[in-house]
Amino acid sequence: MTDRRSLIAANWKMNGTLASIRPLVQGVLAGVAKGCQAEVALCAPAIYLAEVGQLLKGSSIALGAQNVSNHESGAYTGEISTAMLQDYACRYVIVGHSERRNLYGETDQQVAEKFMRVQASGMTPILCVGELLEEREAGNTEEVVARQLDMVIQQADIAAFANAVLAYEPVWAIGTGRTATSEQAQEVHAFIRLRLARHDNRIADKIRIQYGGSVKAANARELFSMADVDGGLIGGASLKADEFLGICHAVR
Numbered sequence: 001m002t003d004r005r006s007l008i009a010a011n012w013k014m015n016g017t018l019a020s021i022r023p024l025v026q027g028v029l030a031g032v033a034k035g036c037q038a039e040v041a042l043c044a045p046a047i048y049l050a051e052v053g054q055l056l057k058g059s060s061i062a063l064g065a066q067n068v069s070n071h072e073s074g075a076y077t078g079e080i081s082t083a084m085l086q087d088y089a090c091r092y093v094i095v096g097h098s099e100r101r102n103l104y105g106e107t108d109q110q111v112a113e114k115f116m117r118v119q120a121s122g123m124t125p126i127l128c129v130g131e132l133l134e135e136r137e138a139g140n141t142e143e144v145v146a147r148q149l150d151m152v153i154q155q156a157d158i159a160a161f162a163n164a165v166l167a168y169e170p171v172w173a174i175g176t177g178r179t180a181t182s183e184q185a186q187e188v189h190a191f192i193r194l195r196l197a198r199h200d201n202r203i204a205d206k207i208r209i210q211y212g213g214s215v216k217a218a219n220a221r222e223l224f225s226m227a228d229v230d231g232g233l234i235g236g237a238s239l240k241a242d243e244f245l246g247i248c249h250a251v252r
Helices: 018-031 046-058 080-087 098-104 110-123 133-137 141-156 160-161 181-195 201-206 215-222 241-248
Strands: 007-011 039-044 062-065 092-095 124-129 165-168 208-211 231-234
Touching: 007 092, 007 133, 007 165, 007 208, 007 241, 018 039, 018 046, 018 241, 039 092, 039 231, 039 241, 046 062, 046 208, 080 110, 080 201, 110 124, 110 141, 110 160, 124 141, 133 141, 141 160, 160 201, 165 181, 181 201, 181 208, 181 215, 231 241
Parallel strands: 007 039, 007 231, 039 062, 062 092, 092 124, 124 165, 165 208, 208 231
Antiparallel strands: none
16 A cells, blocks of 8 residues: 555635634644644635635645636636636645535536646645435445546546545535444545546555545544545534644544
8 A cells, every 4th residue: 555644634614704714723833833644734715815825834734725616717707716726825626525516516527627727727636526315325325426536537537636635525424413434434435446446556546535524533533544544624623723633633
């Protein structure tokens, strides 16, 4: 197995104010500076990227965005381009988050286009895949995840995954308090890696696959102990510095 360094990425979603994010970032900076085995990234709302970027300057923590347009530029009111994100030195961009797919109707095709935009810009996409509760209960988890993954492989080619991160997020475990067991997470992560290995063993071995779905400091160590779980995409727990740091420090 390749030695993959875990990535813990905070996804603040549509939360925070200037008054709340400043102490949050400062708390995370102080905790990470004391030693952290994982790479850490903060994916902030677009309006706060400049502020968070300034706070992170000179640190080891990467800046990330939560979304991006699948268009380069033009008459797309309210959208944000990769060039705009580059202006603020973003390293990571989340694409295909379940909330974008399920609340805003993003298609597999649009997600693939966003993935390629991010890649072409030199930033790293965090590609999210995962199934709804009814899809899991129907036994369709692998079918759904394969469909979401295969669209990007077909559009971008497997070589693109050499500079990408994957995140498995079972939709039924996001913000619900329910968490996939470590065995359930490992099973899907292993499936994803095998799916990529059908095209390129080396890329499949090297790519980091995060788990996202109600990760907390209390369950992080067990989840991260699984062979194919390479960190987490952290939602609600990333809004409290102590809880988020507990997750970061769970990586060994």
